[in-house]
Amino acid sequence: MTLDTVKNASETPDVELPWAALGLKEDEYLKIREILGRRPTGAELAMYSVMWSEHCSYKSSKVHLRQFGEKAPQSDAMLVGIGENAGVVDVGQGYAVTFKIESHNHPSYVEPYQGAATGVGGIVRDIISMGARPVAVMDPLRFGAPDHPDTKRVLPGVVAGIGGYGNCLGLPNIGGEVVFDACYQGNPLVNALAVGVMKHEDIHLAKASGAGNKVVLYGARTGGDGIGGASILASETFEGGTPTKRPAVQVGDPFQEKLLIECTLEAFRAQLVVGIQDLGAAGLSCATSELASNGSGGMRCDLDDVPLRDATLTPEEILMSESQERMCAVVEPEKIDAFLAICEKWDVTATVIGEVTDGDRLEIFWHGEKIVDVDPRTVAHDGPVYERPYHRPSWQDALQADAPTAERLARPATGDELRAAVLQLVGSVNQADKSWITSQYDRFVLGNTVLAMPEDSGMIRVDESTNLGVAIATDGNGRYTKLDPYTGSQLALAEAYRNVAATGAKPLAVSDCLNFGSPEDPEVMWQFAEATRGLADGCLTLGTPVTGGNVSLYNQTGSEAIHPTPVVAVLGVIDDVTRRTPMAFAEEGQLVYLLGTTEDELGGSAWAQVAHNHLGGLPPKLDLDREKLLAEILIAASRDGMIDAAHDLSDGGLIQAAVESALKGGQGLRLIVPDGLDPFVFLFSESAGRAIVSVPRSEELRFTEMCGVRGLPATRIGVVDGDVIELQGRFTLPLAELREANTGVIEALLA
Amino acid sequence: MTARVGVVTFPGSLDDRDALRAVKLAGAEPVALWHRDKDLHQVDAVVLPGGFSYGDYLRAGAISRFSPVMETIIEQAKGGMPVLGICNGFQVLTESHLLPGAMLRNNHLHFVCKDQKLRVENNTTAWTSDYAQGQEIMIPLKNMDGRFTADRRTIDELEAEGRVVFRYLDGNPNGSIDDIAGITNAAGNVVGLMPHPEHAVEPLIGTGGTDGTGFFTSILKRLVNA
Numbered sequence: 011m012t013l014d015t016v017k018n019a020s021e022t023p024d025v026e027l028p029w030a031a032l033g034l035k036e037d038e039y040l041k042i043r044e045i046l047g048r049r050p051t052g053a054e055l056a057m058y059s060v061m062w063s064e065h066c067s068y069k070s071s072k073v074h075l076r077q078f079g080e081k082a083p084q085s086d087a088m089l090v091g092i093g094e095n096a097g098v099v100d101v102g103q104g105y106a107v108t109f110k111i112e113s114h115n116h117p118s119y120v121e122p123y124q125g126a127a128t129g130v131g132g133i134v135r136d137i138i139s140m141g142a143r144p145v146a147v148m149d150p151l152r153f154g155a156p157d158h159p160d161t162k163r164v165l166p167g168v169v170a171g172i173g174g175y176g177n178c179l180g181l182p183n184i185g186g187e188v189v190f191d192a193c194y195q196g197n198p199l200v201n202a203l204a205v206g207v208m209k210h211e212d213i214h215l216a217k218a219s220g221a222g223n224k225v226v227l228y229g230a231r232t233g234g235d236g237i238g239g240a241s242i243l244a245s246e247t248f249e250g251g252t253p254t255k256r257p258a259v260q261v262g263d264p265f266q267e268k269l270l271i272e273c274t275l276e277a278f279r280a281q282l283v284v285g286i287q288d289l290g291a292a293g294l295s296c297a298t299s300e301l302a303s304n305g306s307g308g309m310r311c312d313l314d315d316v317p318l319r320d321a322t323l324t325p326e327e328i329l330m331s332e333s334q335e336r337m338c339a340v341v342e343p344e345k346i347d348a349f350l351a352i353c354e355k356w357d358v359t360a361t362v363i364g365e366v367t368d369g370d371r372l373e374i375f376w377h378g379e380k381i382v383d384v385d386p387r388t389v390a391h392d393g394p395v396y397e398r399p400y401h402r403p404s405w406q407d408a409l410q411a412d413a414p415t416a417e418r419l420a421r422p423a424t425g426d427e428l429r430a431a432v433l434q435l436v437g438s439v440n441q442a443d444k445s446w447i448t449s450q451y452d453r454f455v456l457g458n459t460v461l462a463m464p465e466d467s468g469m470i471r472v473d474e475s476t477n478l479g480v481a482i483a484t485d486g487n488g489r490y491t492k493l494d495p496y497t498g499s500q501l502a503l504a505e506a507y508r509n510v511a512a513t514g515a516k517p518l519a520v521s522d523c524l525n526f527g528s529p530e531d532p533e534v535m536w537q538f539a540e541a542t543r544g545l546a547d548g549c550l551t552l553g554t555p556v557t558g559g560n561v562s563l564y565n566q567t568g569s570e571a572i573h574p575t576p577v578v579a580v581l582g583v584i585d586d587v588t589r590r591t592p593m594a595f596a597e598e599g600q601l602v603y604l605l606g607t608t609e610d611e612l613g614g615s616a617w618a619q620v621a622h623n624h625l626g627g628l629p630p631k632l633d634l635d636r637e638k639l640l641a642e643i644l645i646a647a648s649r650d651g652m653i654d655a656a657h658d659l660s661d662g663g664l665i666q667a668a669v670e671s672a673l674k675g676g677q678g679l680r681l682i683v684p685d686g687l688d689p690f691v692f693l694f695s696e697s698a699g700r701a702i703v704s705v706p707r708s709e710e711l712r713f714t715e716m717c718g719v720r721g722l723p724a725t726r727i728g729v730v731d732g733d734v735i736e737l738q739g740r741f742t743l744p745l746a747e748l749r750e751a752n753t754g755v756i757e758a759l760l761a
Numbered sequence: 762m763t764a765r766v767g768v769v770t771f772p773g774s775l776d777d778r779d780a781l782r783a784v785k786l787a788g789a790e791p792v793a794l795w796h797r798d799k800d801l802h803q804v805d806a807v808v809l810p811g812g813f814s815y816g817d818y819l820r821a822g823a824i825s826r827f828s829p830v831m832e833t834i835i836e837q838a839k840g841g842m843p844v845l846g847i848c849n850g851f852q853v854l855t856e857s858h859l860l861p862g863a864m865l866r867n868n869h870l871h872f873v874c875k876d877q878k879l880r881v882e883n884n885t886t887a888w889t890s891d892y893a894q895g896q897e898i899m900i901p902l903k904n905m906d907g908r909f910t911a912d913r914r915t916i917d918e919l920e921a922e923g924r925v926v927f928r929y930l931d932g933n934p935n936g937s938i939d940d941i942a943g944i945t946n947a948a949g950n951v952v953g954l955m956p957h958p959e960h961a962v963e964p965l966i967g968t969g970g971t972d973g974t975g976f977f978t979s980i981l982k983r984l985v986n987a
Binding site: 170173174177178179180263264265266268269356357448449450451452453454455456457458459460471474587588 | 772773775776778779782811812813815816817818871872873874875901903905957959960963965966967
């Protein structure tokens with residue numbers, strides 16, 4: 011086969027190219043021809059096809075994501091906003107924190123171990139690219155039905171992959187979620203979050219400026235893995251055509267990534283880097299076009315200089331390869347020796363593959379012939395933008411009308427019935443203890459972990475001398491979002507916000523991972539539009555801007571989409587981590603207070619799922635001003651030592667939270683149903699804006715006065731005491747029996 | 762005067778910073794050592810930290826054992842210099858034959874991260890003199906290949922000579938022979954264990970206890986009083 015050079019492309023305008031097999035639509039291909047004024051070369055087509063894929067270009071979601079910028083609240087904390095590798099937030103004392111959540115859903119279904127592992131690797135490289143030292147990771151996970159045979163394949167593989175990569179990389183895993191629902195059977199959600207810390211002056215951006223500066227590719231050699239992955243990731247089936255028959259899922263090497271972290275940070279410290287970009291989806295195509303288009307000039311690269319693992323790769327394949335653990339840096343010529351010396355110190359392969367030029371073209375050569383000659387902005391930024399049609403699903407009204415009223419769904423009433431319902435709930439797979447999974451992750455490494463799962467948020471000490479710290483929580487509830495996408499995404503935001511505040515940290519910023527079905531289905535697109543609108547409105551009210559994130563579409567099997575599942579990460583700051591609030595009720599005699607208002611809200615609840623396998627009605631109402639007030643009270647009470655423990659109320663309601671806090675602290679509870687509340691509603695309702703706290707008797711007056719003055723309902727519901735959970739006059743449950751029900755559930759599933 | 766305690770960074774070492782911090786908190790002077798550098802920079806003792814040196818490729822600790830720095834450490838350890846191997850460091854010590862035995866994959870085949878109760882079986886080594894004989898301590902454990910094994914004769918010898926330094930309590934987390942969590946050489950200067958004392962030196966961090974501090978205060982007292 012002859013090399014398809016730019017010259018050749020100009021001379022042979024009628025050659026048919028496999029644009030459809032590469033995932034491009036006809037109008038997209040015609041637009042590429044129009045931009046170039048000729049047909050693209052094979053290499054150019056490869057670049058455009060991956061960069062214009064849903065995964066890289068956000069072509070279906072862009073018009074909706076704009077709201078995150080347009081409605082962004084005023085925040086002094088934002089140092090770098092959406093559009094960079096990750097957003098950057100000021101946390102004070104000269105420190106900045108960058109964090110981001112991403113999906114690796116499709117690869118994790120195809121190959122659970124490597125899919126999940128490389129998901130961790132990719133998000134960590136985004137953090138390094140900003141100039142930050144990664145300090146922790148988190149993994150919100152969603153799997154199919156617990157009793158489905160394929161769940162036994164996917165779950166252990168995903169967990170082993172996250173552990174195998176993250177543990178070897180040396181980053182503590184401090185939180186996340188594990189949810190089971192049949193809707194995720196063919197589309198498990200494997201989201202990965204990473205957080206990094208730097209000083210303000212260390213922020214680095216992805217841009218290539220200064221003609222004559224060198225472009226250095228460093229890290230792993232380029233192989234044939236993951237070719238076309240970017241296109242396949244976001245296309246409707248896994249059978250999509252690729253130019254060669256090689257594995258679509260990439261293979262990770264965490265050891266190489268650890269070296270890449272240390273090597274990159276050392277180069278940053280020595281001020282050797284002008285611009286930097288990690289190689290993720292779309293590999294070199296993405297890195298070169300983004301670096302060049304964000305810089306001042308053009309770029310010229312020689313693919314012959316790319317170190318290869320497989321010498322038979324074609325130039326198109328080199329451009330598309332998604333081999334992991336690679337980075338691209340722009341370095342001034344006089345600093346290149348110092349840069350290469352640092353790479354050598356860390357045994358990292360580094361090669362100059364090109365340089366920044368005066369022009370505005372990205373030119374790529376192979377065997378001395380020009381095979382790419384494009385305006386890099388047209389590749390990186392001028393991808394198609396779709397206004398996909400959307401409409402409210404025909405079934406939405408019927409779903410919302412099917413409310414879990416007492417008439418429709420039988421509710422436990424007697425003491426024995428309530429007792430049985432509690433045991434059934436805490437022993438259900440979504441409410442059960444998750445330590446079989448989380449004990450496979452290292453939560454101690456780096457020696458700064460203040461809180462880790464199952465605490466409400468993960469907390470990391472940022473400065474050992476001042477005790478400055480950050481807290482992060484991720485939450486999402488696909489059931490709520492299915493019932494009402496606007497409110498559902500706000501509930502996810504509110505829960506993560508509440509979780510951060512419950513540990514004593516002040517929420518500052520948001521990153522989101524939006525997991526949905528096919529954007530070509532107008533009903534799914536409506537869910538997406540509503541959920542993004544809800545999230546943007548919610549962030550505006552709470553004053554927490556979205557700093558970045560990721561969209562994962564086509565999470566569906568045939569015509570069956572997953573529940574719309576926006577997963578929201580909230581980052582907060584705490585001035586003194588020694589003031590953090592844990593979740594365990596550990597001190598006998600302390601008083602238990604319920605903060606917030608409880609109403610009869612069981613739509614989408616864990617109880618409805620566990621007891622009746624029911625999903626219908628409306629999710630809990632949300633009052634974002636109340637959420638802000640609750641957060642302020644929790645933070646003030648933590649800072650001033652008024653509470654010893656706090657736990658947010660969410661799925662499973664009050665009794666789930668009470669059981670978790672009691673089991674963690676090894677202390678029982680005597681609870682009383684507040685006047686005017688039905689015992690069942692008291693235990694199982696999932697009303698938002700609530701938390702339970704444990705208050706030392708000496709602080710009771712001060713605490714209740716604060717709540718009274720601020721107007722936050724605070725109801726004394728019991729006392730920490732004994733080794734049973736007792737609901738006065740109704741039932742008694744020994745902690746041992748609760749622990750027996752709550753633990754070993756995941757192990758039993760996989761046995 | 763205080764003691765200089767070196768911590769080696771191999772490619773893929775992960776808990777090197779934590780070990781340096783633990784040394785510092787105990788009051789000794791932490792010294793970062795680099796795997797390619799044979800020079801130990803006048804340290805009085807060495808910690809081989811946890812992690813996945815060389816990705817645990819081939820076999821945990823098998824490649825690091827050939828690092829230039831290990832040549833000097835092996836030589837000086839034989840001369841009596843105190844060496845502590847934590848987790849991956851323990852694996853390096855067995856690969857170096859400074860300690861007998863080897864580590865197999867955990868018997869349940871999973872990575873395990875938990876707070877682990879141990880009993881101090883020997884408080885006469887360079888690294889355990891600040892503990893009471895038989896003291897029970899809580900130290901984080903986190904590994905994939907933590908199942909200590911050796912032939913029966915070696916085990917009998919270790920037991921007979923009191924060279925089992927730590928034993929797992931309340932359940933063996935990896936299937937190690939005789940619940941062994943850590944051992945020492947005959948001279949008592951080289952100690953290796955799977956759990957991570959450097960993660961238990963601050964009340965706020967990790968397990969929430971400081972049961973690991975004794976390793977670092979033990980060595981400091983020994984070196985300062987020497």
